[in-house]
Each structure stands twice: as C-alpha cells, then as structure tokens.
Amino acid sequence: MQPASTTLSLPYGSGFLGGLRGGVTSIYMVVVVGSYISIGALGHDLGFPLPWTVLTTLLVWAAPAQVILITALGAGAAPLEVALAVGLSSMRLLPMVVALLPLVRTPRTRTHEVLVTAHFTAISMWIEALQLLPRVPREARIGFANGIGCCLMGAATAATIAGYHLAQTLPGLLVAGLLFLSPMSFLMSAVRNARFTADWVALVAGLVLAPLLAWRGVGLDLMWTGIVGGVLAFAAQRLREALQNKVWR
C-alpha cells in the first residue's frame, strides 16, 4: 500500500506546465532518449529521409510499431503486411487509453478535448500519468497529461534527429545498453505502480505468459497475454475482495 498521497503543486496553477515538469524529471526522459536514438539510427541505416523518420515519431509515437514500420518498409515488405504487423503490435494502446481517459475527464469534458491526450498515450506517458495524476486536481489533469506527453515526445524527436546523425559512430555496446533501458524501466515502473492484487497478478502473468506463448509459436502472443492476464488479475481481485468482506463481517 502506498502512503497517503499529497497534492502536487502546479507552476502558475497550470496543469500543462506541471505535466512538462513531471516529464522533465521523469526517468522516462532517459529511456525515451535512449530508445529514440536507436530509432533515428535505424531510419538512417535503412535509407529513409530524416523528415520521414522524424514524422514516424510524431505520428506513430510507439517505439515497437516504428521499429516494425521502418524495418519492414526498408526491406520492401508488402504494404498490407506492414499495416497488419503495425496494427497488431499497437493493440496495447487500446486498454491503455481506456484506463487513462476516465482519470483525466470531468463530467463536462467533451470527447474532442481528450483526442490529443489519446494521441500522446504510449507506455512511457501512460506509466507516468497513472502514477502522478491522482495527485493533480481533476480540472488540471488533461493539461497535465498533455504536458507529460509533449515533453516526452519533444525529447524523442530531438533524440530521433540525434540518432539519425550519430548512426555510424555508435559502438555496439552502447546500442545494446540503450536497447536495454526500455524493458528495464517498464518492469521497474510496473513494480512501482502495482498497488492492488490485480496489478501484481497481471504483472507476473505478463512476464510468464508472453515469452511462453512466443516460445510455443502461438500467434498474437501479446493479445492473448493481455486477455488471459487481464482475466486472471480481475478474478484474483474479486476473490480477494470477497474474502476480505467475509473476514470483516
């Protein structure tokens, strides 16, 4: 259980500025810069122009999908095949957006006001937003989430450009280190953010199920991991609550 949360102070009362600050001081600045340097280098190595490579960061804003897009198009794969592979890799964005938006909305929020927040939703932004938003006043949450997203996307864009220019000079050891940053930060943040039984069951289920399914050659391994892990976690949470109610009575 986490200690009682305190309210974050917002610079000039602005949620957006608070989000920018939350982004700058986030471990994900390091992670995003590291990952996007490798994406910039990939775009350069496969012969794509710099503006095209940068646009993938701004428009797609999901590192695994970008790696698939760049490598598959670079290898001359059929467009339909590429679209399918990108779409499959990005399915995780759906439950992330569904879990995030009710946290930022007020009863008066119109749908178009959360479109930007949805576009900024990616693993890094989602984890930081889930952690920080409960401490932000509700009216300031959309701005705050957009601030985190804007900050991380800005850093990713700069890193894409830097990686594009550094492509030939990066030693293999450093590239491997940069690649290791994202899975490790995802894991540590998931552990940090886990509060309820459901979080812990989902965390462990994902770690075990996805490699197991991939190893057995089951297609759509991540989708099944999400469904099975989600159901297990949900059931565990209900069971726990049912048992607690029994004890209290």
Added chain:
Amino acid sequence: MSALGELARYALLILVGFLPNEVWRMLGVVLARGLDEDSQVIVFARAAATAILTGVVGKLVIFAPGALASVSVTVRLGATALGLVAYLLARRSVLAGVVAATLAMMAGMLVFGGT
C-alpha cells in the same frame, strides 16, 4: 529517388504506419466514453494493459532483438534480477534499478563477449 517516389513514402507512412496504430487510440476514446474511474471495465483494462506491458518486457529480455541478441540470455536475465534487487535496496528507486540493470548487462557483454 524521384519526387513521386518520395511522396509515395510519406503516403505509406500515413497508410500503413499512422492509421493502423492510431485506430487503437481512437477506439479507446470511444470505448472509454461514459466509463467512470471506479468502473470494473477500467480495472480489467488496466490489468490487461499491465499484463501486455510486462509481456513486452519478458519477450524483449528472453528473445532479445538487434544488438541485445549478442549477449546470452543468462546475462540478460541476471542483469534484470540485479536491477530488481537494486530497485528494492535503493528504497524503490526506478532510476537505481534501471541504471544497475543496464550497467550489469553491459558489463556482462564485456566479460562474456558480444559485439
């Protein structure tokens, strides 16, 4: 590449990169309408997203891509475990865990080989 070929690349980026990716976010916007924070659907969505997230971690560590593939899976798993220990020892510091895991992986790469 010709001007038309250049344009075609940007059209492809929109059609097979942006759209198949963004459709999930927009679908999420539609599905999240009218759900409140304590809804059971949110509990499930959060759990599913968490399972997929750590699923990505498991796959990246065990079936490593690119430059990471040159280190053995034992080194990658060992570095991950070390990172988790560092995270706990540093009183739940994500930064400490990530730095320790990454340095351990790079040290393993230097000692046990890799490119």
